[in-house]
Amino acid sequence: MTGFHGTTILAVRHRDRVALGGDGQVTLGDTVVKSGAQKVRKLRDGRILAGFAGSVADGLTLFDKFEEKLERHPANLARACVELAKDWRTDRYLRRLEALLAVADRNHVFLIGGDGNVIEPDDEIVAIGSGGPYALAAARALKSHSDLSAPEIVRRSLEIAADICIYSNQHITVLELEE
DSSP states (O other), X not given: OOOOSSOEEEEEEETTEEEEEEOOOEEETTEEEESOOOOEEEETTTTEEEEEEEOXXXXXXXXXXXXXXXXXXTTOHHHHHHXXXXXHHXXXXXXXXXEEEEEEOSSOEEEEOTTSOEEOOTTSEEEEXXXXXXXXXXXXXXXXXXXXXXXXXXXXXXXXXXXXXXXXXXXXXXXXXXX
C-alpha cells in the first residue's frame, strides 16, 4: 500500500477500551499549510471512530462513502468496510482517491485501502500515514509493557511519532468510544 505524507492516524483497542487519534498537520509538498486539521471523527452516533491519511478532499469523500455503507449495514462494521473497499477498488471515480482509512468500533479495528484491502490486525492496533510506522511501533511497545489505557497509548504514541516524522505534529486529537 502507498505511504501517504502529512499525517499520523492511530487506533488502539486495549482492555475493552477503544481510542483513535491523529495529528493536525496538513502539508503541501514540503510546506506546512495547516497545523490544526481534524482528520478523525466519530460516526454513527459515536459508536464508530474513523480517521484518514492522505489527500484531505479524498479522505473526506471516503468518510461520506463509508457513512453510506454504515447506513446500509448498521450493525456490521466488517461488512460496511468490505463493501466500501469493493466499491473503492472497482469504481472509476473512487479508484483515484489517494487516502487510507482506519476505523474502529467496540469489537474491531480495521485498515481500509483502495486496493481492496480490509485488514483487521491481530494486535488490535492500526496506524496509517507517514508517521504510521513510528506510532505503530510505539503503540505495540506501550500496549505490551505499560499499564496505560487505550487513549493514553494513542496520545503517547502519536507524540513519539510527531517527534520523529517531519510530516506529523503535536496538535493531537484523541477520540474514545464511550462505555
